[in-house]
Amino acid sequence: MDRLSLLLFGHAAFQHLNAACELGLLDLLMDRGPLTVQEIREELGLAERAADILLLGCTALGLTRKEEGRYRAAGLLTSLAQDGTWDKVKDTVAFEQHIVYPGQADFAASLRENTNVGLRRIPGDHPDLYHRFSWHPHLEKVFYRYMRSWSELANEHLVDSLDLTGTTRLLDCGGGDAVNTIALARRHPGLRATVLEIPSSAPLTEKRIAEAGLDDRVTVQPCDMFADPFPTGNDCVLFAHQLVIWTPEENTTLLRKAHDALDAGGRVVIFNSMSDDEGDGPLVAALDSVYFASLPAEGGMIYPWRLHEECLREAGFTGIERIEVPGWTPHGILVATKQDT
Secondary structure, X not given: OHHHHHHHOHHHHHHHHHHHHHOXXXXXHHHHOOEOHHHHHHHHOOOHHHHHHHHHHHHHOXXXXXXXXXXXXXXXXXXXXXXXOHHXXXXXXXXXXXXXXXXXXXXXXXXXXXXXXXXXXXXXXXXXXXXXXXXXXXXXHHHHHHHHHHHHOOHHHHHHHOOOOOOOEEEEEOOOOOHHHHHHHHHOOOXXXXXXXXXXXXXHHHHHHXXXXXXXXXXXXXXXXXXXXXXXXXXXXXXXXXXXXXXXXXXXXXXXXXXXXXXXXXXXXXXXXXEOOOOOOOHHHHHHHHHHHHOOOOOOOOOEHHHHHHHHHHOOOEEEEEEEOOOOOOEEEEEEEOOOO
């Protein structure tokens, strides 16, 4: 019944987590705890009833612990703060609260109509979420902060596992604020890269590259990936967190364009969350698919490895290699090769 209760009232459980983040309860307890209710009220500026509601929920959910009349943050959260993961979790909470939650109210309708019905919750006239961000600067900031954090939770494995020895030209398709390209360029000083990004987001990408001190090796090309040609002459084409957005047919189209953009013997890399081939997990992949079904674009989900591999073969790639990524996020890496002609 506890598991059923969390399913029935899962929205309320998340709101306790979000409130604890937005109001600063968990950071306060990690910085200064254990604290009494009165001390918490004074620090957060909460009335008695409000503090009681928040602490009841957070303690029942295991986010906080109460011992001898004082509250402290749960040990898991403290360990996440110590290794730098907690800030990334908070960015994920903000993304879920401000972007995902409104749209996933239309999850059932999105499944029934097989399209992203939830996008109607984000005002705008473009058929995908990302182009609408230009009308919503706050949401755009929340989104890119989340995507940077979500990437950083796993891209150390991308950097460690992807052998770019001898690679001189990387094309990062839909690279966002270039978080993955920056990490790869830092690891490989001889690498030059181009990031393709929609025109409205390209200035942010350029800013992040300049802040990283890499604008002499990494450039940005504003681009509609489906309408515009890819620049050619690349050794490696990277799709990071891109092929979960679109339909398999659209993914195959993008992979064909990558094939055309590569020199013979070049490689394409897919880096994003993956679901199991058996269709039974992992749990985070299943839960994250609600967002992709409801909001970003007409298609998309956390696809199984095998479906990405089918798209790669259909696009003409061979020598497909799976690289599984450890950790609680369901990230994975696929590498495939364009045959020599």
